[in-house]
Amino acid sequence: MHLSADRYFEHDADIGIIGRGGTLERCLESAAEATFAIMADPAAIEPRQQVKVEFEESDPDFALVAWLNGLLGAARERGLALGRFRLQRRGDHWSGLAWGMPWKAGQDRGTEVKGATLTMLSVREREGVWEARCIVDV
Amino acid sequence: MDISRLKPLSPISWTLPRAEGEERAPIVLFGSRELLETMDNKVLEQIANVAALPGLVGSAMTMPDAHWGYGFPIGGVAAFDAEAGGIISAGGVGFDISCGIRCLRTDLTLSGLAPLMERLAETLFRTIPAGVGEEGDIRLSPKELDVVLLNGAEWAVREGYGSSEDLQYVEEHGRVSGADPSCVSDLAKKRQRGEMGTLGSGNHYLEVQVVERIHDEDAARAFGLREGQILVSIHCGSRGLGHQVGTDYLVKLAKAAGRLGIRLPDRELACAPILSPEGQQYLGAMNSAINCALANRQILAHLTRKVFGAITPDARLETLFDVSHNTCKLERHRVQGRVRGLYIHRKGATRAFGPGHPALPARYREAGQPVIIGGSMGTGSYILAGNAEERNPAFASASHGAGRAMSRAQALKRWQGRQLVDELRGKGILVRTRSMRGAAEEAPGAYKDVDLVAEATEQAGLARRVAFLRPKACIKG
Numbered sequence: 066m067h068l069s070a071d072r073y074f075e076h077d078a079d080i081g082i083i084g085r086g087g088t089l090e091r092c093l094e095s096a097a098e099a100t101f102a103i104m105a106d107p108a109a110i111e112p113r114q115q116v117k118v119e120f121e122e123s124d125p126d127f128a129l130v131a132w133l134n135g136l137l138g139a140a141r142e143r144g145l146a147l148g149r150f151r152l153q154r155r156g157d158h159w160s161g162l163a164w165g166m167p168w169k170a171g172q173d174r175g176t177e178v179k180g181a182t183l184t185m186l187s188v189r190e191r192e193g194v195w196e197a198r199c200i201v202d203v
Numbered sequence: 204m205d206i207s208r209l210k211p212l213s214p215i216s217w218t219l220p221r222a223e224g225e226e227r228a229p230i231v232l233f234g235s236r237e238l239l240e241t242m243d244n245k246v247l248e249q250i251a252n253v254a255a256l257p258g259l260v261g262s263a264m265t266m267p268d269a270h271w272g273y274g275f276p277i278g279g280v281a282a283f284d285a286e287a288g289g290i291i292s293a294g295g296v297g298f299d300i301s302c303g304i305r306c307l308r309t310d311l312t313l314s315g316l317a318p319l320m321e322r323l324a325e326t327l328f329r330t331i332p333a334g335v336g337e338e339g340d341i342r343l344s345p346k347e348l349d350v351v352l353l354n355g356a357e358w359a360v361r362e363g364y365g366s367s368e369d370l371q372y373v374e375e376h377g378r379v380s381g382a383d384p385s386c387v388s389d390l391a392k393k394r395q396r397g398e399m400g401t402l403g404s405g406n407h408y409l410e411v412q413v414v415e416r417i418h419d420e421d422a423a424r425a426f427g428l429r430e431g432q433i434l435v436s437i438h439c440g441s442r443g444l445g446h447q448v449g450t451d452y453l454v455k456l457a458k459a460a461g462r463l464g465i466r467l468p469d470r471e472l473a474c475a476p477i478l479s480p481e482g483q484q485y486l487g488a489m490n491s492a493i494n495c496a497l498a499n500r501q502i503l504a505h506l507t508r509k510v511f512g513a514i515t516p517d518a519r520l521e522t523l524f525d526v527s528h529n530t531c532k533l534e535r536h537r538v539q540g541r542v543r544g545l546y547i548h549r550k551g552a553t554r555a556f557g558p559g560h561p562a563l564p565a566r567y568r569e570a571g572q573p574v575i576i577g578g579s580m581g582t583g584s585y586i587l588a589g590n591a592e593e594r595n596p597a598f599a600s601a602s603h604g605a606g607r608a609m610s611r612a613q614a615l616k617r618w619q620g621r622q623l624v625d626e627l628r629g630k631g632i633l634v635r636t637r638s639m640r641g642a643a644e645e646a647p648g649a650y651k652d653v654d655l656v657a658e659a660t661e662q663a664g665l666a667r668r669v670a671f672l673r674p675k676a677c678i679k680g
Binding site: 073075076077078079080104105127130131134137138141142144146168172173174175176177179180181182183184186200202203 | 243245271273277294297298335336337338393396397398405443446447450454471473607611613639640
C-alpha cells in the first residue's frame with residue numbers, strides 16, 4: 066500500500082494527513098478518513114458500530130485536532146477500526162459520528178496513530194475548497 | 204541539512220550562529236558531517252525554536268540520531284530551571300510518554316538457542332499482544348489503574364509480574380515520584396483499559412538479539428555481557444494512556460501559553476511555566492504516564508520470561524536495564540560550577556548517567572548507566588555506558604536509536620513488507636508481524652546507519668560503546 070500524495074504529505078518519523086471538501090465539515094470528515102486509513106483498509110471495515118464525538122471549538126485548526134483525537138480516543142476505548150465519518154457544526158458546537166467494527170483476528174493492520182499533533186496544522190478555504198492538514202504521530 | 208549554515212565547534216559538534224537581533228540560547232548539534240547532511244533542515248529550525256523558550260539553561264541540543272519531529276526534534280535535549288521561569292512542554296516529551304527499552308540478559312547462547320529460534324519467534328508472536336487494535340488480558344478498574352499510575356513497575360512486581368530484583372535495574376527503581384492520577388483524564392484511563400501489557404505498533408518491537416561484538420571489556424563484564432550471548436530488547440511505551448495525556452495537554456498547554464504571554468514559534472511547543480498550575484498538572488499527568496510505561500514493560504518482560512520458560516525451561520532472563528526516551532525529569536546537574544535542579548526534556552533521547560552517579564545500582568556504579576541505542580530490525584543495536592558529567596556535555600543524555608533517514612511514505616514506495624520479511628529471513632533474522640505495511644515502513648534502509656550513530660555518540664563523549672547486538676528474531680506490531 067502507498068500513501069498517496071493527494072491525501073498524505075511527507076514527514077521524517079510520522080505522517081502528514083490531508084483532508085479536502087466543499088465544506089469545512091466535509092473537509093474534516095475527509096481528514097478522518099485519511100487518518101484511519103493509516104491503521105486499516107477502509108474497504109475492509111463494515112459499519113457495525115457507531116461512536117459519537119462532540120466538542121466545543123471556535124478555531125478550525127483546533128477543531129481538526131479535537132475531531133481527530135476525539136475519534137482516536139473513542140476508537141481505542143471501544144477497540145474499533147473506524148471507516149466512515151460524519152460531522153456537523155452549530156456555531157462552536159461540533160457533533161460527529163463514526164462507524165466501524167471491532168478488530169478481527171487475522172485482519173491486515175497498518176500502523177497505529179497515537180494522536181493528531183499541532184505541527185503543520187492548518188485548515189484553510191481557498192476558492193470554495195477547504196483543505197485540512199496536520200502531522201499525526203504514529 | 205544545509206550544513207553550510209553551521210559552525211563546527213569540534214569534529215563532532217556544530218552550532219548555528221545567531222542571526223542579528225535573534226533572541227535565543229545557543230544550540231549544539233552532535234553528529235558527524237555525514238549524519239548531519241542526512242538530517243532534514245526542519246531539525247535545525249525546530250531546535251532553534253526550542254532555544255527560544257523561556258528559562259532554558261545552557262544550550263538546546265540534538266543527539267546524533269536526531270530527525271524532524273513535532274515541536275521538538277526527535278533526539279532533542281533541553282534543560283529548564285523552574286526558578287528562572289523555565290517551562291515544561293508537552294511537545295518536548297511527545298505522545299508516547301516514556302517510550303523506552305527494557306533489555307533482558309539471558310544465560311543462553313546463540314549456538315544453543317538457534318535450533319529453537321523458529322519456535323521461540325512464533326510463541327513470542329502468539330503471546331505478546333502487538334499491533335494496532337490488539338489488547339492484552341489484563342483489565343483494571345479505574346481505582347486499580349490509579350494504583351498503577353502511582354506505583355509503576357513496583358505495582359507490576361507486587362502483582363506477580365517479575366521480581367523485585369528487576370526494579371534495581373529500572374530508572375527510578377520502577378516508580379517515578381510526582382505522579383498525580385487526578386491530572387489524567389477519564390478518557391486516557393479508558394484508552395488504557397485493554398492496553399496494559401501490549402507492545403503497540405510503528406517502531407515498537409520485541410527483539411531476540413545476540414551479542415556479536417564487545418567494544419569495552421570492563422563495562423561488558425559489569426553489564427554481564429559476553430560474545431554469543433542472547434539478549435531480549437522490548438521497545439514500547441505508555442500506550443493509549445500516554446497518548447491521550449499527550450493529546451490532552453498539547454492543546455491545554457498551547458492555549459495556556461497564549462494566556463500566559465509565552466510566544467510560541469511553533470504551536471507544537473505547547474508549554475507552561477513549570478511552577479504554573481498548568482505546568483504542575485502536566486507534570487502530575489506525565490509522571491503518571493511514565494509509571495504506566497514502566498509497568499507495561501515490566502509485564503511484557505514477564506510474558507517474555509514465560510515464553511522462554513516454556514521453550515528452554517532452565518533459561519534465566521535478568522533485567523540488564525530499562526531506559527526511557529520521552530520524558531521530562533527533575534535532575535541535579537552542575538552548570539558553570541554550580542549544582543542546580545533542572546527539568547531535563549529528552550524527546551527521543553536516553554538518560555546516560557556516568558560512573559559514580561548515586562542513582563545507579565551498585566553493579567553499574569563503576570561502569571556507568573547502560574544506554575541502549577535501538578537500531579532497525581535488519582542491522583543491529585548497541586549497548587553503551589554513560590560517561591561522567593565532565594565528559595558528557597548534554598546533561599547526561601545520549602542517542603536513543605538509529606533515527607529515521609526517510610519518511611514512511613518513501614519507505615512504502617521502496618519496499619514491500621512480504622519481500623522484506625523474506626529477505627531478512629535469508630539473513631537469519633525471523634520477523635513476525637501483523638502488519639506487512641508496518642514492516643515496509645520500518646525497513647532497515649529507512650533508518651540511519653546505526654554504526655555511525657553509535658560512533659558519533661562515543662566521539663561526542665555522550666556515552667561509550669560496550670557491545671553490538673545483532674537481531675535474530677523480531678516481533679513487530
